[in-house]
Each structure stands twice: as structure tokens, then as C-alpha cells.
Amino acid sequence: MLDKIKGGLFGVAIGDALGGTTEFMSEREIKNKYGQLTDIIGGGVWQLSPGEVTDDTAMTLCVAKGIIQYPDDPIPHMGEEFLSWYAQKPKDVGIIISQVLTTYKDNWEEAAKEVHHRLSGKSAGNGSLMRCLPIPLAYSDQKKMEELTIRHSKMTHYDDLASDACLIYNRIASRLLNGDELAVSLREETAGTLYEEALTSEPDCLPDGFVVHTMKWVVHILSNRKTFEEVAVAAANKGHDTDTVAAIACGLKGIETGYGQLPERFKEKILIQEELSQVAADLAEIRRNRQ
Ligand SMILES: [Mg+2]
Incomplete structure (x- = not known):
């Protein structure tokens, strides 16, 4: 189980670090500049060091640390982690999350609702989906997993589209942890949803920050690529919200693959390996103790 949990967290970090290089570029721009990006080299719009991760991994760690502090009721602790991360002035914060973190007074869902209305109802970004994996x-x-997944999404993203995507994603993660195959889990959990069609046909949208578009591409890439490496490279080269799409896709693929089988050349580049390993061990212990 620890190998799967660690595989999931490292998967998020690897996708984030690889895709961070190509964030906001179009597929064509990436092709012109890199041919195909296959290595974690840093740079890009955030001028990353090779192996440096962005908000996707940072916020995933906030969720994990909130759980580790108080597994019975982690939501307020996740919130404190979000605020202390934001106070360090990270270079890459999504618009919705930034607005909610500056609006929050004492009630997350109220802050999220206020921002939802301020943005004329456009609060279905992918910012809760990118960080929700520690829950399963x-x-x-x-x-408990499903209840926390929804509540955690609503802390910042008022729109049901965001929490619905988190729920589908985390149900797939739960199945993988229980030993189900990825292909079966994807098929059964997307059946009858907005994402079913993406299993077989390429989405007719860009892989951008709208959670529905992000999730369609995640589903499509996961069901049409075999190895962890193929999933990571496909997401990082498709353009637009590359780091987030790659982080989300590689989180699930990392659970399925297991930490031990993740490509060495990716793992060894990640700058926060120790922190990820410790958090994975802590989450695994909570899972064990709650059984
Ligand atoms: Mg990012």
C-alpha cells in the first residue's frame, strides 16, 4: 500500500515538474521549441529549477498535511495550510484560489460562494481537482472519503462541476488502491458522466483550466497511453494547463504503477523527494490505523 500511496504523490510531483516547463504554451509552440519534451528540465513561464514543483504539488501537500494533523476533521487544518502556503507568496496561484484565500474570513464555503458570484458563476476551475488525491x-x-472530497472542493470551488470531477477522480484512485485495473476503473466511474466519451474519442476542447476540459483530457490520456512515462509526456506536450493536467493524470497513473516502478530519471529529479516520502508514510499510517 505504501508503494501505491507514494507512487500517487510522486506521480503528481513528476507531472507537475515536467509539465511546468510547457505551461501556457500551445501544442505547436511546444513542438517548435522542444520537438517533444521528455525530461524534467525546468524553465518555462515560472523559470523553474529542474525538479521544482508548482502550486499543484504544493496544494496537494497542504491537503495531505491537513489530514495528517487531524484525520477526524481535517478541513479546517487544510484551510490553515492553504493560508500559510499563500502567505509565502508562491509564484503561481490560480485566479479562483487566490481570490478565495484573500476573501476568506472564517467560513470557507461562504468565501468560495462570494468568489463564485464575483466571477459571474465561473468557479469551475481545476484547482480543487489538482490537489484532492491525498483524501483517498x-x-x-x-x-468518509466521498464526504471529505466534496467538502474539500467546496472550500474554494463553489461549482458542483469541480466537486463532481474530484469525486470521480478520487473514486478511481480508491479502486486503484484496492487493486482494480485502471482501464476498468476509468470505464466504470465515468459511465454516464460528462467524461465517458473521452475514453475513446479525443476531446474537442483545449486542455485548459476549466475542470471539465481538464478532466476530459486526463481521462483521454489515461485510457489511451500505456506507461507512466507515456502519460506524463502526452500531458506535458499537449499544451495549455500542462502542469495541472500532467499532475492529475500522473497521480492516478502513479498509484497504478507504484513508486518502485516509476521511471528513475523522473524520480531522481524531484527536489522535494524527502518531504513527499515522509507525507506518503504518514498518510499510509493513517490509512492503516483507521481500518
Ligand atoms: Mg501549477
Whole structure:
């Protein structure tokens, strides 16, 4: 189980670090500049060091640390982690999250609702989907996992489209942790949803920050690429919100693959390997203790 949990967290970090180089570029621009980006080299719009991660991994760690501090009721602790991360002035904060973190007084859902209205109802960004993976890693109880997944999304993203995507994603993660195959999990959890068609046909949208577009591309890439490396490279070269799409896709692929089988050349580049390993061990212990 620890190998799967660690694989999921490192998957997020690897996708983020690889895709961080090509964020906001179009598919054509990436092709012209890199041919195909296959290595973690840093640079890009955020001028990353090779192996440096962005908000996707940072916020995933905030969620994980909130759980580790108080697994019975982690939401307020996740919130404190979000605020202290934001206070360090990270270079890459999404618009919705930035607005909610500056609006928040004492009630997350109210802050998210206020921002939702301020943005004329456009609060279905991919910012809760990109950070939600620690929840199924820590909670094997399906009811608790699902309740926390929804509440956690609503802390910043008022729109049901965001929490619905998180729910589908985390249900797939739970299945993988229980030993189900990725192809089966994807098929059964997307059945009858907005994402079913993406299993077989290429989405007719850009892989941008709208959670529905992000999730369609995640589903499509996961169901049409075999190895972890193929998933990571496909997402990082498709353009637009590359780091987030790659982080989300590689989180699931990392659970399926397991930490031990992740490509060495990716793992060794990640700058926060120690922190990720420690958090994975802590989440695995919570999962064990709650069973
Ligand atoms: Mg990012």
C-alpha cells in the first residue's frame, strides 16, 4: 500500500515538474521549441529549477498535511495550510484560489460562494481537482472519503462541476488502491458522466483550466497511453494547463504503477523527494490505523 500511496504523490510531483516547463504554451509552440519534451528540465513561464514543483504539488501537500494533523476533521487544518502556503507568496496561484484565500474570513464555503458570484458563476476551475488525491490515499472508508472530497472542493470551488470531477477522480484512485485495473476503473466511474466519451474519442476542447476540459483530457490520456512515462509526456506536450493536467493524470497513473516502478530519471529529479516520502508514510499510517 505504501508503494501505491507514494507512487500517487510522486506521480503528481513528476507531472507537475515536467509539465511546468510547457505551461501556457500551445501544442505547436511546444513542438517548435522542444520537438517533444521528455525530461524534467525546468524553465518555462515560472523559470523553474529542474525538479521544482508548482502550486499543484504544493496544494496537494497542504491537503495531505491537513489530514495528517487531524484525520477526524481535517478541513479546517487544510484551510490553515492553504493560508500559510499563500502567505509565502508562491509564484503561481490560480485566479479562483487566490481570490478565495484573500476573501476568506472564517467560513470557507461562504468565501468560495462570494468568489463564485464575483466571477459571474465561473468557479469551475481545476484547482480543487489538482490537489484532492491525498483524501483517498488516507481514507479507505468510502463514505468518509466521498464526504471529505466534496467538502474539500467546496472550500474554494463553489461549482458542483469541480466537486463532481474530484469525486470521480478520487473514486478511481480508491479502486486503484484496492487493486482494480485502471482501464476498468476509468470505464466504470465515468459511465454516464460528462467524461465517458473521452475514453475513446479525443476531446474537442483545449486542455485548459476549466475542470471539465481538464478532466476530459486526463481521462483521454489515461485510457489511451500505456506507461507512466507515456502519460506524463502526452500531458506535458499537449499544451495549455500542462502542469495541472500532467499532475492529475500522473497521480492516478502513479498509484497504478507504484513508486518502485516509476521511471528513475523522473524520480531522481524531484527536489522535494524527502518531504513527499515522509507525507506518503504518514498518510499510509493513517490509512492503516483507521481500518
Ligand atoms: Mg501549477
